[in-house]
Amino acid sequence: MAKPPKQNSPITEHLAYLLAQANREINRQLELRLSKEGVPVEQWRILKVLSDGEGHSMGELADAVLLNHPTLTKMIDRMVSDTLVYRVQDPNDRRKVLMFISDRGKVLCKKLNSLAVDQEEHILESYGDKSTSELKRLLESLIDSSN
């Protein structure tokens, strides 16, 4: 007599698990590079978003860098201490705070960008051009379909 059909797939087959695993690994690699400048990944994201020179509100930033509000507030506090960014009250809506990148922040951001580009190149090498762009496409579309 045959075994009953396997009804529960192992965890390693779940999309949620694969995403977590891939994210963890890629993030670990990026972390490693950015640690050369002693900066956590989230701070790099913040600097990168702000490096358009425009003012961005805390809510906008929180969405963009995938952090919730209180966590962002506390991280920004640290970055203000390090004079990487600064706060300005929004003149049009005084509930809001606009964040700007400082000159020092811009300099740091450039260094971080090149470290990040190193990583992307490393991925392209070991994983391949085609796979990378296809994966990006699929991820974007998954994110879209989840809203």
Next chain:
Amino acid sequence: MAKPPKQNSPITEHLAYLLAQANREINRQLELRLSKEGVPVEQWRILKVLSDGEGHSMGELADAVLLNHPTLTKMIDRMVSDTLVYRVQDPNDRRKVLMFISDRGKVLCKKLNSLAVDQEEHILESYGDKSTSELKRLLESLIDSSN
């Protein structure tokens, strides 16, 4: 005179960012479902790994569920209190602790599995069969190429 070429892609184009975003979203959805049973995603993963009935050491488990050792120890402490799992010292290597799932754990795990299957089905519907399996394939291969 033309602008210099844009040298820094926006953060939303980085693979690391897309992975983080997709992971966050899918995880949020799964969390929402599992919260019906009041169980965090990591505990579901632990139960699922242990549900093969074999004993798994803490180190093995930590790798499998993407948690580092101290975090896992403390989570297991909670699960032991809830009598979902139990510890047995490995008779062959007394440095090791073997974790087992309890009967109560098995019952809970089944309920959680069906909640998780609901989610996977929901993804299949909105995102499509083909995209899902292609995405899984690419993620597996990315993970492979990162070792």
Next chain:
DNA sequence: TTGAAAATATTGAATATTCAAGAATTGAAG
């Protein structure tokens, strides 16, 4: 215009995670 509801950001307490150190056991070289 006024007052209630919504939006925005921060704070503080509770909770969780991480880092570094410690305890126990095993392995292995001398």
Next chain:
DNA sequence: CTTCAATTCTTGAATATTCAATATTTTCAA
């Protein structure tokens, strides 16, 4: 054997994150 290094897990202190509550400002309906 004995001793020293490596492995495995846990603990406690430091750090970070989250939840709930608060303060401020804006919006909008009555």
